[in-house]
Amino acid sequence: MFSCVSSRRMACPTQFLCRALRTVGLVLFYYVFSIGITFYNKWLMRDFHFPLFMTLLHLVIIFSFSTLTRFAMQCWTGKPRVTLPWKVYLSKVAPTALATALDIGLSNWSFLFITISLYTMTKSSAVLFILFFSLVFKLEEPNPFLILVVLLIASGLFMFTLKSTQFNLEGFIMVLLASFIGGIRWTLTQVLMQKAELGLQNPIDTMYHLQPLMFLGLFPLFLLNEGLSVSTTEKLFRVSELSHLLYSLVTLTVGGMLAFGLGFSEFLLVSRTSSLTLSIAGIFKEVCTLLLAVEFMGDKMSTVNWLGFAVCLSGISLHVGLKTYYNKGNGPMVRQLPVRDNPDLELPLLQTKEDYCEDTNDEEEQEILY
Numbered sequence: 001m002f003s004c005v006s007s008r009r010m011a012c013p014t015q016f017l018c019r020a021l022r023t024v025g026l027v028l029f030y031y032v033f034s035i036g037i038t039f040y041n042k043w044l045m046r047d048f049h050f051p052l053f054m055t056l057l058h059l060v061i062i063f064s065f066s067t068l069t070r071f072a073m074q075c076w077t078g079k080p081r082v083t084l085p086w087k088v089y090l091s092k093v094a095p096t097a098l099a100t101a102l103d104i105g106l107s108n109w110s111f112l113f114i115t116i117s118l119y120t121m122t123k124s125s126a127v128l129f130i131l132f133f134s135l136v137f138k139l140e141e142p143n144p145f146l147i148l149v150v151l152l153i154a155s156g157l158f159m160f161t162l163k164s165t166q167f168n169l170e171g172f173i174m175v176l177l178a179s180f181i182g183g184i185r186w187t188l189t190q191v192l193m194q195k196a197e198l199g200l201q202n203p204i205d206t207m208y209h210l211q212p213l214m215f216l217g218l219f220p221l222f223l224l225n226e227g228l229s230v231s232t233t234e235k236l237f238r239v240s241e242l243s244h245l246l247y248s249l250v251t252l253t254v255g256g257m258l259a260f261g262l263g264f265s266e267f268l269l270v271s272r273t274s275s276l277t278l279s280i281a282g283i284f285k286e287v288c289t290l291l292l293a294v295e296f297m298g299d300k301m302s303t304v305n306w307l308g309f310a311v312c313l314s315g316i317s318l319h320v321g322l323k324t325y326y327n328k329g330n331g332p333m334v335r336q337l338p339v340r341d342n343p344d345l346e347l348p349l350l351q352t353k354e355d356y357c358e359d360t361n362d363e364e365e366q367e368i369l370y
Helices: 002-045 051-077 086-110 116-123 126-136 145-161 169-194 203-225 227-232 242-272 275-296 303-327 353-357
Strands: none
Touching: 002 051, 002 116, 002 242, 002 275, 051 086, 051 203, 051 242, 086 116, 086 169, 086 203, 116 145, 116 169, 116 275, 116 303, 126 145, 126 169, 126 303, 145 303, 169 203, 203 227, 203 242, 275 303
């Protein structure tokens, strides 16, 4: 018995180190796709001025990869994947798909006008709209501290845009509108994934069901704004050399792979650590994105802009801290969906022998986060 207890104590530091290394690896994996797709979009929009066409192609690629992933998971587990009937699909999934399509489409469109730093900062305001719609849909309990969160983020955004030398009103309005729609999007996504009867708790299944309706929702906007221009551009349909067409297709495909990798890396990070880890990683990701934008993209930021960014981050950090505090048993603040309780959310390729021996008293709660 003594040897058993002794071996367990010796295994604890090893398990902790393995967990720490795994978490760092997953965070870095998430950073590659999250930061990568932001800079990719800005780089591509310098010469390829068709953001909606790009988004539609990315949706096709994400759907293809989601289909392949579902097939691989079905072969591994031997269980059929969920497929919603048409009536439920159109009534329950369509609103989420339309909001998601507009959020992504407007966000990509804004890169024609604004810098990465202004995009990153303005997109952070999505927390305000997520809070608002979470209260409307009663996914989050009212709390007086939320007023302070809203004031910090709003004042930080105001300070960041104040006297900005690279401010563009059209692009700013696009991102702000995308953030507003993003609040609806993530609220509806949470509702969608938390309805057990739909069986869409796994984000891969959610992506699979969302992409076709997203494509149909964004396609009319594409036809109205880019249809004629894309059909006559020399970068795609009127190329003089095959190499130019191949270059355009390869660069667009890379973006689609980054978009799928972003969703998949978020799923990995949440399912193997927690949504708190994803939230904290997201805060540091914003800092990294701004520093890289200033260093490599020529973005200019004044002292007031940096101070506004810090104020905004403090508001987001307060929101994350409040969620952590209330989720630890000090009163319900957010409706949660446990991840590890559903074996369908576990990824076989990441399961090791040590995972089955982990301490069951782990207090870090799992949830599907926005």
